[in-house]
Amino acid sequence: xxxxxxxxxxxxxxxxxxxxxxxxxxxxxxxxxxxxxxxxxxxxxxxxxxxxxxxxxxxxxxxxxxxxxxxxxxxxxxxxxxxxxxxxxxxxxxxxxxxxxxxxxxxxxxxxxxxxxxxxxxxxxxxxxxxxxxxxxxxxxxxxxxxxxxxxxxxxxxxxxxxxxxxxxxxxxxxxxxxxxxxxxxxxxxxxxxxxxxxxxxxxxxxxxxxxxxxxxxxxxxxxxxxxxxxxxxxxxxxxxxxxxxxxxxxxxxxxxxxxxxxxxxxxxxxxxxxxxxxxxxxxxxxxxxxxxxxxxxxxxxxxxxxxxxxxxxxxxxxxxxx
Numbered sequence: 238x239x240x241x242x243x244x245x246x247x248x249x250x251x252x253x254x255x256x257x258x259x260x261x262x263x264x265x266x267x268x269x270x271x272x273x274x275x276x277x278x279x280x281x282x283x284x285x286x287x288x289x290x291x292x293x294x295x296x297x298x299x300x301x302x303x304x305x306x307x308x309x310x311x312x313x314x315x316x317x318x319x320x321x322x323x324x325x326x327x328x329x330x331x332x333x334x335x336x337x338x339x340x341x342x343x344x345x346x347x348x349x350x351x352x353x354x355x356x357x358x359x360x361x362x363x364x365x366x367x368x369x370x371x372x373x374x375x376x377x378x379x380x381x382x383x384x385x386x387x388x389x390x391x392x393x394x395x396x397x398x399x400x401x402x403x404x405x406x407x408x409x410x411x412x413x414x415x416x417x418x419x420x421x422x423x424x425x426x427x428x429x430x431x432x433x434x435x436x437x438x439x440x441x442x443x444x445x446x447x448x449x450x451x452x453x454x455x456x457x458x459x460x461x462x463x464x465x466x467x468x469x470x471x472x473x474x475x476x477x478x479x480x481x482x483x484x485x486x487x488x489x490x491x492x493x494x495x496x497x498x499x500x501x502x503x504x505x506x507x508x509x510x511x512x513x514x515x516x517x518x519x520x521x522x523x524x525x526x527x528x529x530x531x532x533x534x535x536x537x538x539x540x541x542x543x544x545x546x547x548x549x550x551x552x553x554x555x556x557x558x559x560x
Contacts, residue, residue: 238322240266243425246321246340248272250288254327256410257347257417258293261325264418269319270300274330308333323424325417326379337379342424344379347417349409350444351375351391353434356384357444361409364444365402366469368461372396372405374413376420378431385441387431389420401471401495447474454478456507456556460498460520467496475531478518479555488555492531499524507556509549516540518554 245268247258262268271294279286287295294301300319304312313335324337324344337344350360351373357363364372373393377386392412396405423429434441447470454463454476467476471494479488504510504519511517517524531537532547 238425240264240421240425243267243323243342243421244269244319244321245421246270246272246316246319246324247290247327248324248329248332249290249327250274251328252289253349253406253410253413254329255289255293256414257325257327258290260414260418261421262297262299266421268299269321270302270316272302272304272316272329275303275305307336323421325421327413327417331383332379334381345376345389345420345424346379346384346386347413347420348375348377348384349406349413351393351439352377352384352388353437353441354439355442355444358446360444361406362402362444362447362469363442364469365396365400365405366466368465370396372409374409374416376416377434385434387433388437389423389429389431390416392416401468403472449474449477452476454493456518456554457521460523460525463520463525464496464498467493471495480532481553481555483551490533492537493527493529494531494537495527495529497526497528499526505556507554509552509554511544511549514541514544516544 243266245261245266247261247268249258250273258271271290273288273290273294276285276287278284291301291303302312302315306312307330316336317339321340323342324340326332326344326346332344348360350364352375355363361372371393373391375391376389378389380386394408394412452470452474454466456463470476475492475494477490477492480491481488499517500523502519502524506519506521508519510519510524516527518527527540529537529539530543
């Protein structure tokens with residue numbers, strides 16, 4: 238069988254998945270179907286928003302499916318009717334066995350970590366939040382438990398000190414597309430032997446979904462830990478804290494996008510200090526220089542621009558230890 242004869246169904250939703258879909262399409266692979274999430278209302282007008290994968294499928298005339306339920310008989314019948322040889326899953330929902338067990342060559346997933354490390358919804362975020370200096374991408378065959386299937390291949394990459402989750406995401410997106418093409422080639426050639434994760438180096442670790450409370454800064458933590466939290470959530474969804482100003486009824490939420498660990502301090506956690514147009518907030522042990530931020534309802538700005546337009550003399554950071 239050659240790549241023109243290999244029938245592929247691609248399942249994915251965000252930009253991270255589009256690069257691999259594009260490589261497959263432009264590489265001449267036979268994509269007989271694309272599955273993505275249903276459209277979601279967005280913005281004040283609740284206009285339906287297409288996923289990046291849907292937009293790509295529409296732009297290139299690919300057969301598109303957007304099931305509300307992955308177990309619905311109508312969807313399963315349509316999928317089975319495509320008679321696909323291989324399913325490829327990238328940044329999509331958890332699939333029921335009736336779906337992932339369907340193709341004769343199996344279903345493989347591209348995951349943005351070096352499995353078994355960081356199983357879950359937010360592997361790139363947690364690698365940076367935890368201060369790791371290395372991450373990567375993995376392809377593996379799906380099985381019942383999420384992100385636990387036998388590994389086909391992996392590629393590692395360094396996380397640089399200046400990286401945030403956005404730069405690591407983009408690097409992994411490109412590496413992931415390379416690995417997707419390599420994996421499909423190996424499956425076509427019959428040249429692979431998948432490895433159970435329990436024989437690979439490293440302990441399984443979770444990478445749970447990021448929620449708003451995950452993003453809240455606990456200023457009683459060491460500055461380096463806060464710095465990594467900021468890196469691991471920038472540019473989206475962004476770490477945040479609350480700024481309290483005398484006379485205001487409610488605290489003002491402030492997102493922080495870029496920081497640098499500063500000198501040691503004896504100031505109480507959350508204390509604000511300014512020096513020559515620079516903004517510092519005290520962590521448990523050191524000052525943290527805030528270089529880029531955004532107040533609720535405003536645009537992102539540099540700390541120097543913020544200091545020129547906001548009076549901090551009657552303001553303080555709201556400090557609450559997180560449980």
